[in-house]
Amino acid sequence: MVEKWSLRFRVFLFFAxxxxxxxALLGSALWVAAGRIGPESIPHLVLWGGGAGFAIIGVVLWxxxxxxxxxxxxxxTLTNDxxxxxxxxxxxxxxxxxxxxxxxxxxxxxxxxxxxxxxRKKVGEEVEVATRKLDQQRARLETMLRDLNEGVLVCxxxxxxxxxxxxxxxxxxxxGEIGLGRSLTSLLNTPSIAHGLENLTGxxxxxxxxxxxSAHVVCSTTDGRHIIEGxxxxxxxxxxxxxxxxxxxxxxATEKLSELRKRDRMLRDAIEGxxxxxxxxxxxxxxxxxxxxxxxxxRKMFENILSAESRALSKRLEKLSGDYGEIITGHWPMSxxxxxxxxxxxxxxxxxxxxxxxxxxxxxxxxxxDSLSIVELxxxxxxxxxxxxSAMTFExxxxxxxxxxxxxxxxxxxxxxxxxxxxxxxxxxxDCLKDMTGRxxxxxxxxxxxxxxxxEGVACLRLPLPKAKGDHRNVSDKMPGMDPxxxxxxxxxxxxxxxKSFDERSLRELTYVVFDTETTGMEPSNGDExxxxxxxxxxxxxxxxxxxxxxxxxxxxxxxxTSTKIHHITEDMVKDKPPITEIxxxxxxxxGDAVLVAHNAAFDMKFLELKKASCGIGFDNPVLxxxxxxxxxxxxSNQHTLDVLAERFGVEIEPQYRHTxxxxxxxxxxxxxxxxxxxxxxxxxxxxxxxxxxxxxxEIRRQQARY
Amino acid sequence: xxxxxxxxxxxxxxxxxxxxxxxxxxxDVVTAxxxxxxxxxxxxxxxxxxxxxxxxxxxxxxxxxxxxRADQRFQKLPILILSAKGREAEVKKGLSLGADAYITKPxxxxxxxxxxxxxxxxxx
Numbered sequence: 001m002v003e004k005w006s007l008r009f010r011v012f013l014f015f016a017x018x019x020x021x022x023x024a025l026l027g028s029a030l031w032v033a034a035g036r037i038g039p040e041s042i043p044h045l046v047l048w049g050g051g052a053g054f055a056i057i058g059v060v061l062w063x064x065x066x067x068x069x070x071x072x073x074x075x076x077t078l079t080n081d082x083x084x085x086x087x088x089x090x091x092x093x094x095x096x097x098x099x100x101x102x103x104x105x106x107x108x109x110x111x112x113x114x115x116x117x118x119x120r121k122k123v124g125e126e127v128e129v130a131t132r133k134l135d136q137q138r139a140r141l142e143t144m145l146r147d148l149n150e151g152v153l154v155c156x157x158x159x160x161x162x163x164x165x166x167x168x169x170x171x172x173x174x175x176g177e178i179g180l181g182r183s184l185t186s187l188l189n190t191p192s193i194a195h196g197l198e199n200l201t202g203x204x205x206x207x208x209x210x211x212x213x214s215a216h217v218v219c220s221t222t223d224g225r226h227i228i229e230g231x232x233x234x235x236x237x238x239x240x241x242x243x244x245x246x247x248x249x250x251x252x253a254t255e256k257l258s259e260l261r262k263r264d265r266m267l268r269d270a271i272e273g274x275x276x277x278x279x280x281x282x283x284x285x286x287x288x289x290x291x292x293x294x295x296x297x298x299r300k301m302f303e304n305i306l307s308a309e310s311r312a313l314s315k316r317l318e319k320l321s322g323d324y325g326e327i328i329t330g331h332w333p334m335s336x337x338x339x340x341x342x343x344x345x346x347x348x349x350x351x352x353x354x355x356x357x358x359x360x361x362x363x364x365x366x367x368x369x370d371s372l373s374i375v376e377l378x379x380x381x382x383x384x385x386x387x388x389x390s391a392m393t394f395e396x397x398x399x400x401x402x403x404x405x406x407x408x409x410x411x412x413x414x415x416x417x418x419x420x421x422x423x424x425x426x427x428x429x430x431d432c433l434k435d436m437t438g439r440x441x442x443x444x445x446x447x448x449x450x451x452x453x454x455x456e457g458v459a460c461l462r463l464p465l466p467k468a469k470g471d472h473r474n475v476s477d478k479m480p481g482m483d484p485x486x487x488x489x490x491x492x493x494x495x496x497x498x499x500k501s502f503d504e505r506s507l508r509e510l511t512y513v514v515f516d517t518e519t520t521g522m523e524p525s526n527g528d529e530x531x532x533x534x535x536x537x538x539x540x541x542x543x544x545x546x547x548x549x550x551x552x553x554x555x556x557x558x559x560x561x562t563s564t565k566i567h568h569i570t571e572d573m574v575k576d577k578p579p580i581t582e583i584x585x586x587x588x589x590x591x592g593d594a595v596l597v598a599h600n601a602a603f604d605m606k607f608l609e610l611k612k613a614s615c616g617i618g619f620d621n622p623v624l625x626x627x628x629x630x631x632x633x634x635x636x637s638n639q640h641t642l643d644v645l646a647e648r649f650g651v652e653i654e655p656q657y658r659h660t661x662x663x664x665x666x667x668x669x670x671x672x673x674x675x676x677x678x679x680x681x682x683x684x685x686x687x688x689x690x691x692x693x694x695x696x697x698x699e700i701r702r703q704q705a706r707y
Numbered sequence: 708x709x710x711x712x713x714x715x716x717x718x719x720x721x722x723x724x725x726x727x728x729x730x731x732x733x734x735d736v737v738t739a740x741x742x743x744x745x746x747x748x749x750x751x752x753x754x755x756x757x758x759x760x761x762x763x764x765x766x767x768x769x770x771x772x773x774x775x776r777a778d779q780r781f782q783k784l785p786i787l788i789l790s791a792k793g794r795e796a797e798v799k800k801g802l803s804l805g806a807d808a809y810i811t812k813p814x815x816x817x818x819x820x821x822x823x824x825x826x827x828x829x830x831x
């Protein structure tokens with residue numbers, strides 16, 4: 001109880017006690033003296049004793065005032081400075097004027113601060129070196145994950161997602177960000193994963209199993225539309241005795257499974273379907289060749305059977321070979337390739353060749369093929385054409401027509417006869433393609449090739465290939481390595497948390513969404529509207545830079561010039577943007593069950609509150625306000641604007657981002673994270689504690705407003 | 708000695724061949740083109756042996772087999788299944804449903820004739 005009182009209050013109580021004790025002691029001393037001397041002394045004793053008493057109280061009060069001003073207040077400020085220095089901003093100086101009676105305390109504190117700073121700098125440099133190394137590894141991991149052709153999901157044993165890569169989103173056909181910490185069950189039907197985990201943890205407990213803790217899993221997305229197939233592996237703790245999480249690497253098996261089903265069905269149909277006609281043929285043939293007692297009619301009948309069944313059999317074979325063609329192409333490993341990458345490979349094959357020159361024309365396109373075999377085939381064909389027609393210059397041009405990508409090879413000279421072309425296709429490749437022929441390669445791509453005349457004296461060979469399966473519209477004009485590296489992972493979620501009630505959860509482990517709004521004005525009740533809404537997510541004490549929410553909103557009204565001056569958002573910028581009724585539900589999804597944090601939260605919450613009816617979306621999440629928390633933490637100051645806080649905590653807001661909803665959200669989030677450290681240092685550990693001090697601050701503000 | 712054989716198959720060409728074979732061996736032949744028709748004919752024809760296909764419209768061979776065996780009158784009737792379904796599991800299924808022999812298509816005509824006469828002898 002006493003520890004919770006401020007230092008000033010405690011010192012005040014101490015002096016108050018002295019000033020109460022003085023008249024009490026003096027009074028009782030005079031009372032005893034009056035008894036000894038006699039009643040005639042009472043008026044003198046009262047007069048002089050009372051006078052002395054008041055004088056002493058006066059002196060005590062004067063000493064208290066001086067003490068408060070010159071000792072207690074500087075100590076308070078010094079404490080705040082030191083705490084900020086220790087917990088939040090190492091650059092924060094010790095500003096205290098040397099209190100008159102503090103002697104060397106302030107200078108000593110300053111020296112200590114300097115010593116601390118230099119020690120920190122040294123540690124900081126070492127940390128920086130280590131961090132750089134870690135960053136490199138991290139970048140490598142991120143690149144690897146990003147470019148991996150398989151989806152990767154890492155979860156803790158509560159199925160919370162700790163890591164994922166882009167490919168995982170693609171395979172699951174999930175648009176937007178999955179959200180770290182979200183449950184895997186919202187994406188996949190997990191019984192087969194749960195079963196796999198059960199098996200693996202069982203193996204872990206059995207002493208004979210050492211490694212190879214992985215299992216094959218097949219499961220479907222929650223909407224049941226896609227099937228994934230992959231490998232499930234456990235992540236073990238340092239002692240390798242307990243599983244802390246698991247990794248699923250997976251691929252889309254929807255197509256593969258349907259191909260397999262098709263193949264199975266085809267094989268079954270082939271075998272069963274062929275049995276009957278073959279049986280008929282055999283039976284009829286045996287009758288005819290046995291032919292002991294067979295008359296002409298009988299012979300005729302069996303001959304008819306023979307010819308009918310042979311026809312039926314060839315028809316069935318025809319159909320089978322068609323089905324088979326579809327299936328082999330389904331299984332050949334192919335990927336999306338950019339035509340310029342592919343054709344440049346071909347051109348490089350002729351670089352050392354003085355005689356033949358190849359060049360690429362036309363706009364590059366994406367296609368779907370096995371690039372090695374197509375490059376080999378193209379090279380082979382060009383060399384053969386050169387030998388046959390003695391053409392030396394070749395032009396390669398990709399083009400898109402219907403649903404095929406045509407690779408056209410043209411040269412000055414004669415058209416190649418199809419018989420010649422066929423003979424080239426029958427030649428097999430040796431080393432790299434293991435006895436494949438050109439025909440095999442074409443078949444794998446469901447392709448044919450032919451030669452035709454282009455214009456006067458120019459012949460051309462056309463090779464139609466499948467078009468790309470993925471959508472590369474955005475990727476093609478981006479430079480490699482240009483895409484931002486969003487944070488797709490948070491391994492701290494690996495630590496299993498017991499389920500504590502929300503109030504008792506530590507401030508450091510909660511998930512927050514720090515948000516900010518830009519508005520047409522300051523009065524939501526008088527028709528001012530939101531024009532920009534942004535938020536950032538904090539998971540496990542880190543701002544998730546890959547999961548920003550940032551939206552301009554059409555307010556459906558004019559934007560006053562005065563407000564445009566602050567946020568630089570003009571009517572032109574928002575006229576094509578969705579209205580708040582569309583944005584707010586999205587923001588609601590983004591927030592989920594996180595704690596909302598804002599600077600002067602009451603203002604932003606008021607805007608959200610007023611949209612409850614029209615959007616049908618209410619926010620009943622718990623809310624923390626950085627302005628209120630700052631008033632508690634820095635009670636010696638009455639400056640709590642975002643700019644002041646950012647400066648105090650050493651958070652830099654780039655000027656162009658100041659007063660954008662996203663910029664302010666990021667700054668508020670960074671400030672908030674540093675505040676958590678300060679609050680923890682002051683014994684505010686849990687969410688309930690933070691709410692308690694916030695309420696206290698609201699009460700104080702309310703009282704201040706009253707006077 | 709002339710016996711009555713019921714041939715059940717929806718493929719006319721195989722019926723022609725088997726019918727020819729059976730007639731050449733001196734048997735009388737009745738044919739049916741699906742399972743239901745075979746069951747309908749059964750009481751009227753009262754055959755000495757049934758050659759039964761499996762994949763047929765209306766009722767398949769396995770169903771016919773089961774129903775025939777459930778009928779007191781035909782518990783001793785020899786049934787020979789002649790089918791394109793040739794997997795081991797299917798052969799076992801046919802035999803356990805009450806067929807006396809199972810020949811998969813394609814088959815040797817000699818084997819079929821021998822099997823038929825063997826089954827007819829057993830019955831006597």
